Amino acid sequence: MAKNLTTREEDYSKWYNELVIKADLAENSGVRGCMVIKPYGYAIWERMQAELDRMFKETGHQNAYFPLFIPKSYFSKEASHVDGFAKECAVVTHYRLKNAEDGSGVIVDPDAKLEEELIVRPTSETIIWDTYRKWIQSYRDLPLLINQWANVVRWEMRTRLFLRTTEFLWQEGHTAHATKDEAIAEAEQMMNVYSDFAENYMAIPVIKGTKTESERFAGALETYCIEALMQDGKALQAGTSHFLGQNFAKAFDVKFTSKEGILDYVWATSWGVSTRLMGALVMTHSDDNGLVLPPNLAPDQVVIVPIYRKDEELEAVDKVAKDLMKQLRSKGIRVKYDDRDTHKPGWKFNEYELKGVPIRIAIGPKDVEKGTVELARRDTLQKEFINNENVVEKVVSLMDEIQDNLYKKAVSHRAENTTEVASYEEFKKVLDSKGGFILAHWDGTTETEEKIKNETKATIRCIPLDGSIEAGVCMVTGNPSARKVLFARAY
Amino acid sequence: MAKNLTTREEDYSKWYNELVIKADLAENSGVRGCMVIKPYGYAIWERMQAELDRMFKETGHQNAYFPLFIPKSYFSKEASHVDGFAKECAVVTHYRLKNAEDGSGVIVDPDAKLEEELIVRPTSETIIWDTYRKWIQSYRDLPLLINQWANVVRWEMRTRLFLRTTEFLWQEGHTAHATKDEAIAEAEQMMNVYSDFAENYMAIPVIKGTKTESERFAGALETYCIEALMQDGKALQAGTSHFLGQNFAKAFDVKFTSKEGILDYVWATSWGVSTRLMGALVMTHSDDNGLVLPPNLAPDQVVIVPIYRKDEELEAVDKVAKDLMKQLRSKGIRVKYDDRDTHKPGWKFNEYELKGVPIRIAIGPKDVEKGTVELARRDTLQKEFINNENVVEKVVSLMDEIQDNLYKKAVSHRAENTTEVASYEEFKKVLDSKGGFILAHWDGTTETEEKIKNETKATIRCIPLDGSIEAGVCMVTGNPSARKVLFARAY
Numbered sequence: 008m009a010k011n012l013t014t015r016e017e018d019y020s021k022w023y024n025e026l027v028i029k030a031d032l033a034e035n036s037g038v039r040g041c042m043v044i045k046p047y048g049y050a051i052w053e054r055m056q057a058e059l060d061r062m063f064k065e066t067g068h069q070n071a072y073f074p075l076f077i078p079k080s081y082f083s084k085e086a087s088h089v090d091g092f093a094k095e096c097a098v099v100t101h102y103r104l105k106n107a108e109d110g111s112g113v114i115v116d117p118d119a120k121l122e123e124e125l126i127v128r129p130t131s132e133t134i135i136w137d138t139y140r141k142w143i144q145s146y147r148d149l150p151l152l153i154n155q156w157a158n159v160v161r162w163e164m165r166t167r168l169f170l171r172t173t174e175f176l177w178q179e180g181h182t183a184h185a186t187k188d189e190a191i192a193e194a195e196q197m198m199n200v201y202s203d204f205a206e207n208y209m210a211i212p213v214i215k216g217t218k219t220e221s222e223r224f225a226g227a228l229e230t231y232c233i234e235a236l237m238q239d240g241k242a243l244q245a246g247t248s249h250f251l252g253q254n255f256a257k258a259f260d261v262k263f264t265s266k267e268g269i270l271d272y273v274w275a276t277s278w279g280v281s282t283r284l285m286g287a288l289v290m291t292h293s294d295d296n297g298l299v300l301p302p303n304l305a306p307d308q309v310v311i312v313p314i315y316r317k318d319e320e321l322e323a324v325d326k327v328a329k330d331l332m333k334q335l336r337s338k339g340i341r342v343k344y345d346d347r348d349t350h351k352p353g354w355k356f357n358e359y360e361l362k363g364v365p366i367r368i369a370i371g372p373k374d375v376e377k378g379t380v381e382l383a384r385r386d387t388l389q390k391e392f393i394n395n396e397n398v399v400e401k402v403v404s405l406m407d408e409i410q411d412n413l414y415k416k417a418v419s420h421r422a423e424n425t426t427e428v429a430s431y432e433e434f435k436k437v438l439d440s441k442g443g444f445i446l447a448h449w450d451g452t453t454e455t456e457e458k459i460k461n462e463t464k465a466t467i468r469c470i471p472l473d474g475s476i477e478a479g480v481c482m483v484t485g486n487p488s489a490r491k492v493l494f495a496r497a498y
Numbered sequence: 499m500a501k502n503l504t505t506r507e508e509d510y511s512k513w514y515n516e517l518v519i520k521a522d523l524a525e526n527s528g529v530r531g532c533m534v535i536k537p538y539g540y541a542i543w544e545r546m547q548a549e550l551d552r553m554f555k556e557t558g559h560q561n562a563y564f565p566l567f568i569p570k571s572y573f574s575k576e577a578s579h580v581d582g583f584a585k586e587c588a589v590v591t592h593y594r595l596k597n598a599e600d601g602s603g604v605i606v607d608p609d610a611k612l613e614e615e616l617i618v619r620p621t622s623e624t625i626i627w628d629t630y631r632k633w634i635q636s637y638r639d640l641p642l643l644i645n646q647w648a649n650v651v652r653w654e655m656r657t658r659l660f661l662r663t664t665e666f667l668w669q670e671g672h673t674a675h676a677t678k679d680e681a682i683a684e685a686e687q688m689m690n691v692y693s694d695f696a697e698n699y700m701a702i703p704v705i706k707g708t709k710t711e712s713e714r715f716a717g718a719l720e721t722y723c724i725e726a727l728m729q730d731g732k733a734l735q736a737g738t739s740h741f742l743g744q745n746f747a748k749a750f751d752v753k754f755t756s757k758e759g760i761l762d763y764v765w766a767t768s769w770g771v772s773t774r775l776m777g778a779l780v781m782t783h784s785d786d787n788g789l790v791l792p793p794n795l796a797p798d799q800v801v802i803v804p805i806y807r808k809d810e811e812l813e814a815v816d817k818v819a820k821d822l823m824k825q826l827r828s829k830g831i832r833v834k835y836d837d838r839d840t841h842k843p844g845w846k847f848n849e850y851e852l853k854g855v856p857i858r859i860a861i862g863p864k865d866v867e868k869g870t871v872e873l874a875r876r877d878t879l880q881k882e883f884i885n886n887e888n889v890v891e892k893v894v895s896l897m898d899e900i901q902d903n904l905y906k907k908a909v910s911h912r913a914e915n916t917t918e919v920a921s922y923e924e925f926k927k928v929l930d931s932k933g934g935f936i937l938a939h940w941d942g943t944t945e946t947e948e949k950i951k952n953e954t955k956a957t958i959r960c961i962p963l964d965g966s967i968e969a970g971v972c973m974v975t976g977n978p979s980a981r982k983v984l985f986a987r988a989y
C-alpha cells in the first residue's frame with residue numbers, strides 16, 4: 008500500500024508538495040509560478056465556491072464582473088495601495104505579435120505599443136471604485152454589496168502550489184456604504200462568514216482578530232482576519248476583510264447625497280478568500296496516507312468498490328452496489344461507484360485513501376452471501392462490517408461524525424500548540440521547540456513588532472477579538488500592553 | 499412610461515446598445531474594449547453557466563483550470579493556430595513597476611523584462627495540450643473530457659458590449675480521444691448540447707451545421723456551429739465545436755499506447771460558448787419597451803409590486819403579497835417582492851418591464867377586497883385579474899407558456915426571414931431588401947465564397963446538417979453544387 012509519500016515527520020514541506028501532486032489536486036505548469044488546477048482539485052474548489060457564494064447571497068450580495076486589466080495610472084490614485092500592489096505585477100505593454108522577418112517565429116510588434124500600460128489585476132479596488140463613481144449618486148444607491156469571482160496575478164518570486172502562486176483564483180467583495188458604522192459592520196460580518204465557512208465546511212478552527220498597522224491591507228484602516236494553525240505549527244491566514252474608510256472614495260471621487268441632502272464620500276470595505284484555502288485544507292487534515300477531506304467538501308463522500316474474480320460474482324455484487332448507490336443518492340450523499348475492470352481493488356483502495364474520500368465501501372461475494380458490506384472511514388482508518396439494512400443510516404450519521412471528528416482533532420491540535428508566554432526568552436524557546444500559536448504581551452509599536460520579526464521570523468498574526476484581555480507589560484520592552492496578541496511563524 | 503429607448507425600427511444597433519446599458523446588463527469600463535458586467539447581467543450569465551455546467555457534467559465532463567498566460571513560443575507550435583490567434587493579443591513583457599525618479603508616478607521597471615513574453619490567453623489549446631502530454635500515456639487515460647470556465651482576451655479594434663469585447667468570459671472544452679470517430683462524435687455531441695441549450699433555455703432556434711474551410715477555427719479539421727437569426731435579419735454564431743484531428747497532439751507530442759500496444763497521437767476536440775450569448779439573448783427576444791427574458795433564464799421570474807397610499811392599506815397588501823411569494827417559492831419559482839418605499843409603483847412597473855421580468859403581479863387594496871391580483875405578462879404585455887386561489891397554478895403554467903411563446907415567435911420570425919434563392923441577382927436583392935438567412939447553391943470553392951463576401955458582405959454561415967440536400971448549380975459560377983448552403987450578413 009506504499010504511496011511513496013514522504014511522511015510529515017520526515018519533511019512536512021515535501022509531504023505537502025508531493026501530496027498536492029499525487030492526489031491530483033494541482034501541478035506546476037509550463038508558465039513560471041502559475042499552476043494547473045486538476046479536475047479533482049477543482050471539484051473541491053467548486054464546492055467551496057458554491058457554499059461561499061450561497062453565504063454571500065444570503066447576506067445580500069450580488070455577483071458582477073470587472074475588467075482583468077487596470078490602467079497603470081489608476082494605481083497611483085491611492086498612495087498606500089500603489090506601494091502595496093503595483094510593484095510585483097504583470098504588465099501588458101503591447102497588443103500585437105507579428106512574424107519575424109527572418110522567419111524565426113513570432114515577435115512582439117513594436118508598432119503595437121500601448122499608450123498607457125495595463126496591469127493584470129492583483130486586486131480590483133481601483134477599477135471597481137472607478138466604476139462605482141458612475142453607480143453611486145444618492146443614499147438610495149447604498150449599500151452597494153458586490154462580489155466578484157476572478158483570477159488575479161501577483162508576481163511572486165518563490166511560489167508553492169495553492170499557497171503562493173503567481174496567478175490564483177479568488178473572490179473579492181467590494182461594498183459601499185453611507186456610514187462608517189455600516190461599513191465596519193459589513194467588514195465584521197464578512198469575517199464572521201469566513202469563520203463560519205472555515206469551521207463548518209472546512210472543519211478548520213480559526214482565530215478571529217484584527218491585523219496590526221504594519222500587516223494591514225494596503226489602503227485599509229482596519230484589516231480583520233481569520234488565522235488557522237497547520238499541523239507543522241505554522242499559521243495560515245485563511246481570509247481577510249478590510250474596512251477601507253473613505254480612502255478609495257476620495258481617490259476615485261465617489262460621493263453620495265444623504266437623506267438629509269448632504270454630499271459626502273462613501274465608506275468602503277473589501278474582503279476575499281482564495282485558492283489558498285485549498286492549501287489550508289490539505290495541511291490541516293491530511294496524513295501520511297494522503298488527503299483527508301471533510302464530508303461537507305468532498306467531491307465524492309462515499310466510494311463503492313466491487314470485489315470479484317468471476318463474472319457471476321460481479322453480477323451479484325453489482326446488483327447490491329447499484330442498489331446501495333441509489334439509496335445513498337436519494338439521501339443526498341455524493342457516491343462514486345468504481346467498477347472499472349482496468350484496475351484491481353487494492354489499487355482502488357490505495358487511490359481513494361490518497362484522495363481522501365471520507366467513506367469507502369467494499370462489497371465482495373462473501374458480503375453478498377452474508378448481507379453485509381465492509382465500511383472503512385478515511386479519518387480514523389477504522390473498518391467494520393455493516394448489515395445491508397443499516398448501511399444507509401450508518402453512512403448518513405458518519406457524514407456528521409467524520410466532519411465533527413476532523414474539526415475536534417484540529418481544535419485539540421491547536422489547543423496543544425497554543426502557548427502563553429511571559430518573557431521574550433520563553434517566546435523564542437517555544438517558537439523553536441514546538442512552534443504553534445504564541446500569546447504574548449506587546450507594546451503596540453511597529454518598532455517592537457519589527458524587532459521580533461527580524462529576530463525570530465514570527466509575526467503578529469492578529470490581535471484576537473475573543474479571549475482574555477488582561478493587561479500586562481511587553482515581553483520585549485517592558486512597556487504597557489493592553490492584552491496579549493497572537494504570534495506565529497506563518498505561511 | 500417612456501424609457502427613452504431608441505426603437506428597433508429607428509436604429510436597431512443603437513436600440514441594442516442603449517438597452518444593454520439601461521437594463522443594467524453591462525457597460526463600458528475605463529479600459530479600452532473591456533466591459534463591466536453589472537449584477538443583473540451577471541445573474542443571467544450565472545443561470546446560463548449553471549445550466550451549461552450541468553449539461554457538461556451529465557455528458558461526463560469535469561472542470562479544471564489552466565494558466566491565464568501562455569508563453570509566446572507555444573503559439574508557434576501549431577502553424578495555422580498562430581496565424582489565427584497570436585496576432586491581436588495582449589502581451590505581458592514586464593513583471594514590475596517602480597517609482598519614477600522624477601516623482602511623476604509609477605513606471606515600468608526596465609530591469610524587470612521577461613526573457614520570454616507571455617500572451618494573455620485568447621483560447622487555451624496550446625497551454626492545455628502542453629499539459630495533456632503529461633497526463634496521457636495509455637488508452638486508460640482516455641477519453642479525457644475537460645472543461646474550463648475562464649476569461650480570455652482578444653485585442654479587438656471595434657468592440658460592442660457582449661458581442662465583441664477585448665476581454666470576455668467563456669467556457670472552453672478540451673477533450674482527448676483514442677480514435678478519430680470518438681473525437682468526431684464528441685464534437686457533434688457538444689454541438690447538440692449547445693443547440694439544446696439555445697433552444698430550451700434561451701428560447702432561440704438555431705441551425706446546426708459545419709463551417710466552410712475558410713471559416714473554420716484556426717487549427718481545426720471541422721468546425722461545427724449553431725447559427726441564430728437576430729430580429730434585424732443578421733445572423734449570430736452562438737457556439738462552435740471543433741474536431742481538431744491530431745494537429746495539437748502532433749504539435750505538443752501527445753501520444754498514447756493503445757490496448758493493442760501501438761503508439762499513436764491522440765485525437766482532439768475543443769468547443770466553446772461565451773458572454774456573446776448575452777447579446778444573442780437580448781437581440782432575439784427584446785422589444786421597444788426593454789428586455790424580454792425567457793423564464794428559464796430570468797433571475798427573477800415574477801416580481802410582486804404592492805400598491806397602497808396609507809399604511810393600513812400596506813399592511814393588508816403586504817400580507818397577501820408575502821403569502822403569495824411563499825407559495826410561489828415553494829413551487830421553485832424565483833420571486834422578487836419589491837416593497838421599497840423609495841420608488842412609486844409606476845416607476846417599478848417601468849423598471850421591471852425594462853428588465854424583462856416575465857410576470858409582474860400588482861396587488862392593491864381593491865384587489866385585497868376582491869381576493870384578486872393583477873397579473874401582467876412581459877412577452878405579450880397582456881394584463882388580467884386572477885383570483886387568489888388560482889394565481890400559483892396560473893404562474894406555474896405561464897412559465898412554460900411564456901418560454902414556448904418566445905421560442906415559437908423566434909421560429910416564425912426565422913421562417914419569415916429565410917429565403918431560398920435561385921440566382922445571384924435574387925440573392926443580392928433579398929439580402930438588401932429583407933436580409934435574413936438565404937439558402938443558395940455554391941460550388942464549394944473558397945474563391946467563390948470570397949467573391950460573394952467581397953461583393954455583398956454576406957458569408958456562408960454554415961453547411962446545414964439538416965434540411966434538403968437537393969443538388970444544383972452554383973448561383974455565381976454555374977458549377978455543380980451538392981446542396982444549398984446558408985448565407986447571411988452576420989454579427
Ligand SMILES: [Zn+2]
Binds near residue numbers: 419420421423
Ligand atoms: Zn496535535
Ligand SMILES: [Zn+2]
Binds near residue numbers: 910911912914
Ligand atoms: Zn418577424
